Amino acid sequence: MPATRLMPTDEGQDLIDLTREICAKELRPKVDDAERAAATDESFPTEVFRTLGAAGLLSLAQPEEHGGYGQPYEVYLQVVEEVASAWMSIAVGVSVHALTAYPVATFGTPEQQAALLPGMLSGDQLGAYCLSEPLAGSDIASMTTRATRDGDQYVIRGRKAWISHAGHADYYTTFARTSDDGGKGLSCLVVPAEADGLSFGAPEKKMGLHCDTVREVMFDDVRVDADRRIGDEGQGMAIALSALDAGRLGIAAAATGLAQAALDLAAGYAKERRQFGRAIGEFQGLQFLLADMEAAVTSARATYLHAARLKDAGRPFSKEAAVAKLVATDAAMKVTTDAVQALGGAGYTQDFPAERFLREAKITQIFEGTNQIQRMVIGRHVLR
Incomplete structure (x- = not known):
């Protein structure tokens, strides 16, 4: 897991710590069996979302008057990253759910917010x-x-x-x-x-x-x-595009968490797997691979945090959201591919989650606007 990062408030750090505890107790023990089962029986982890909602993790960035925690967006995104490092499907679901509440929270009347947001933010509704x-x-x-x-x-x-x-x-x-x-x-x-x-x-x-x-x-x-x-x-087009800017940051954070999980798996395996009388992590070739993976994860995290801080400051962040989505999801694809390589033949089996990480990473380059669309968005901003 990534080292603790400086948070805007002590409450923010407490929420990150709470997320890590829930991930350790509620998400990681279930993810492998649940993903395998859902591939055939189409089951859905409703209760996991209820758990996150009860802990307040579906309402972090919403104002307190709406029933939220009033946290900076960068705190919410780090929560999404932590969840993704444990269970990517749930992190994507958290980001999607935030998209669904965003129009009401941002463009709704006070009456609509009072009627709709309590259920949306509490975890009672998805x-x-x-x-x-x-x-x-x-x-x-x-x-x-x-x-x-x-x-x-x-x-x-x-x-x-x-x-x-x-x-x-x-x-x-x-x-x-x-x-x-x-x-x-x-x-x-x-x-x-x-x-x-x-x-x-x-x-x-x-x-x-x-x-x-x-x-x-x-x-x-x-x-x-x-x-x-x-x-x-x-007004729907303006609402949708505004929501997608925020949603792209959610996917960037989720992709970063997925990449971090793949890096952690590869590093742990490199310390345990022995060849030629020593751990394979002692070979320079694998160390260089891990170093490149670390650089990709760190760069991805930096891009989404930069965009989040612009959003929190009330400054334009559309270009930076597109950059974060592009960089983080390309990083997830690279890092998960390298994790399979680091594990060798074991990475190609379902005995380890590396192959699942790789399959999960691919869609991040497609949804919330393909990465080709992100390049178009970025290019237009650069030329303005």
């Missing part, structure tokens, strides 16, 4: 973030799911794709078209799970993150009260 569609991934403006006003309700019809927690969530933060004005015609609504007409496709058969259930979500004339629209009509 959210899903319905943005992507079968033909609208990074191109949000091409979205076709439509919400039509009918009196004091909206009627939603369409399909969403690649939705984490689908079928298990208690609410669905949904972006739908309310006019034909391109990207300016999108709006955000919070759809309760019990809404009539809401259904789900079969779980996607993924190469990793088996405990992060992903399905299509179908809206077949789903009626939602108009007072569950967050922000103004047509």
Whole structure:
């Protein structure tokens, strides 16, 4: 595990320590069996999210008046990193859940915040973030799911794709078209799970993150009260992009935690595995490999913390969020690949989690905007 880092407050460090304790007692003992089981029986670790919520770890960065802890974003992200070092599917779920609450916490009216946030932040409820569609991934403006006003309700019809927690969530933060004005015609609504007409496709058969259930979500004339629209009509694009900036930092932190776990595994194995009469960690070739892994993890952590501190200071951080997502997820891919190499043949077996780490790392370069999209975002900022 990484050494303790300086925290803004003693309370922040206490929360990091609490997270490490929960990871040691509740997450690491379960992760291997749970991930293997979920690959076949589609089980979902609802109670783990309840545990994190009860400990207050799903509401760290939210203001105290909303029921949160009022912690800096950098504290929240370090909690995500710690969780990811123990169980990547859960860390991704924590980041996704934070995305689902972000529109209400940031753009909701006081009445909406009072009605919706207590359940979202307590761990009593788990959210899903319905943005992507079968033909609208990074191109949000091409979205076709439509919400039509009918009196004091909206009627939603369409399909969403690649939705984490689908079928298990208690609410669905949904972006739908309310006019034909391109990207300016999108709006955000919070759809309760019990809404009539809401259904789900079969779980996607993924190469990793088996405990992060992903399905299509179908809206077949789903009626939602108009007072569950967050922000103004047509404000959905701005809400979604703002949320994604924060969400990319969550994925960057999770990818860093995954890379740290792979490094820890490789270093521990290098000290125990013996060849030619000595531990393989004594060979310079492996030491150089571990050094490069450490440099990648440290660099990833630095990028997401830098972006978080800009966010905490109220300064623009979109470019830095894209940099953090790009650097951290590329680092996770490299470090997990190198961990398999460091373990040799053992790394290619399920006797060690190195192969799982590698499978989990790949998706981090794809979701929350592919790394090619991150390069486009960064390039545009550089040229401004």
